[in-house]
Amino acid sequence: MYTERFDKRNFNELRPMEAETGIVPNAKGSARFRIGNTEAVAAVYGPEEVKPRHIEKADRAVILCKYDMLPFSVPDRAKPGMDRRDIEISQVITNALNRAIILEEMPRAMINIRVYITQADAGTRCASLTAASMACADAGLPMRDLVAAVAAGKIGDSVCLDLTKEEEDFHEGEGATDVPIAFLPSKNEIVLLQLDGRVSKEDLKKIVEIGKEGAMKIYELEKKALKRRFSNESKS
Numbered sequence: 439m440y441t442e443r444f445d446k447r448n449f450n451e452l453r454p455m456e457a458e459t460g461i462v463p464n465a466k467g468s469a470r471f472r473i474g475n476t477e478a479v480a481a482v483y484g485p486e487e488v489k490p491r492h493i494e495k496a497d498r499a500v501i502l503c504k505y506d507m508l509p510f511s512v513p514d515r516a517k518p519g520m521d522r523r524d525i526e527i528s529q530v531i532t533n534a535l536n537r538a539i540i541l542e543e544m545p546r547a548m549i550n551i552r553v554y555i556t557q558a559d560a561g562t563r564c565a566s567l568t569a570a571s572m573a574c575a576d577a578g579l580p581m582r583d584l585v586a587a588v589a590a591g592k593i594g595d596s597v598c599l600d601l602t603k604e605e606e607d608f609h610e611g612e613g614a615t616d617v618p619i620a621f622l623p624s625k626n627e628i629v630l631l632q633l634d635g636r637v638s639k640e641d642l643k644k645i646v647e648i649g650k651e652g653a654m655k656i657y658e659l660e661k662k663a664l665k666r667r668f669s670n671e672s673k674s
């Protein structure tokens with residue numbers, strides 16, 4: 439049984455969050471998103487000339503995204519360089535952003551996105567997507583909507599929002615189920631849905647629902663961070 443969360447949060451409660459944009463001066467757009475002890479920093483460069491040339495598309499931009507966990511972001515020290523997990527996460531972030539950015543408005547261009555995890559305590563792919571989408575908006579890229587992402591899941595009999603690493607590792611019965619979800623809130627569109635573990639159809643529905651409620655709160659925070667940035671800019 440998992441009746442009380444390790445950090446005493448309610449089952450539908452997010453960890454404390456912070457969001458800010460415009461933090462990397464040399465990037466076209468940038469953002470930092472922290473949720474509990476997970477933090478992602480994203481920087482966006484472009485639209486620029488496509489390199490290597492053979493990936494250029496005549497009718498749209500291409501996104502090149504790299505997710506990287508900094509060595510000191512986890513207690514064990516992550517191995518530098520991209521492993522299979524980093525490649526997979528870079529791909530799912532790209533897939534989601536392909537839906538969010540209006541690529542057709544930037545033919546023959548490349549958008550370079552770098553995401554660094556400075557601290558990891560589960561949910562890094564979701565934090566990365568949230569930070570990357572804010573950075574794209576900060577860069578002034580044409581977008582259908584921001585992406586708001588969070589993991590939800592099931593621990594014991596309880597459907598939970600925003601799992602920590604300690605919760606992901608909880609072992610009872612079949613262990614924890616973790617479902618990273620990303621939305622384009624104003625389009626009511628899911629742009630990322632993965633499943634690590636086992637879950638019934640009914641529970642998956644509940645997990646998506648609780649994830650959606652959490653994502654709406656993240657969406658509000660993202661918009662606030664962007665508004666703050668642009669109202670500060672108009673003052674200076």
Ligand code: ADP
Nearest residue numbers: 512514515516517558559560561562563564603
């Ligand atoms: P996500 O970070 O999106 O939840 P995973 O489920 O693959 O993706 O990872 C869960 C968590 O496991 C990470 O957020 C991090 O806390 C931890 N983790 C992942 N890779 C490593 C690693 N190489 N060393 C130590 N911890 C790691």
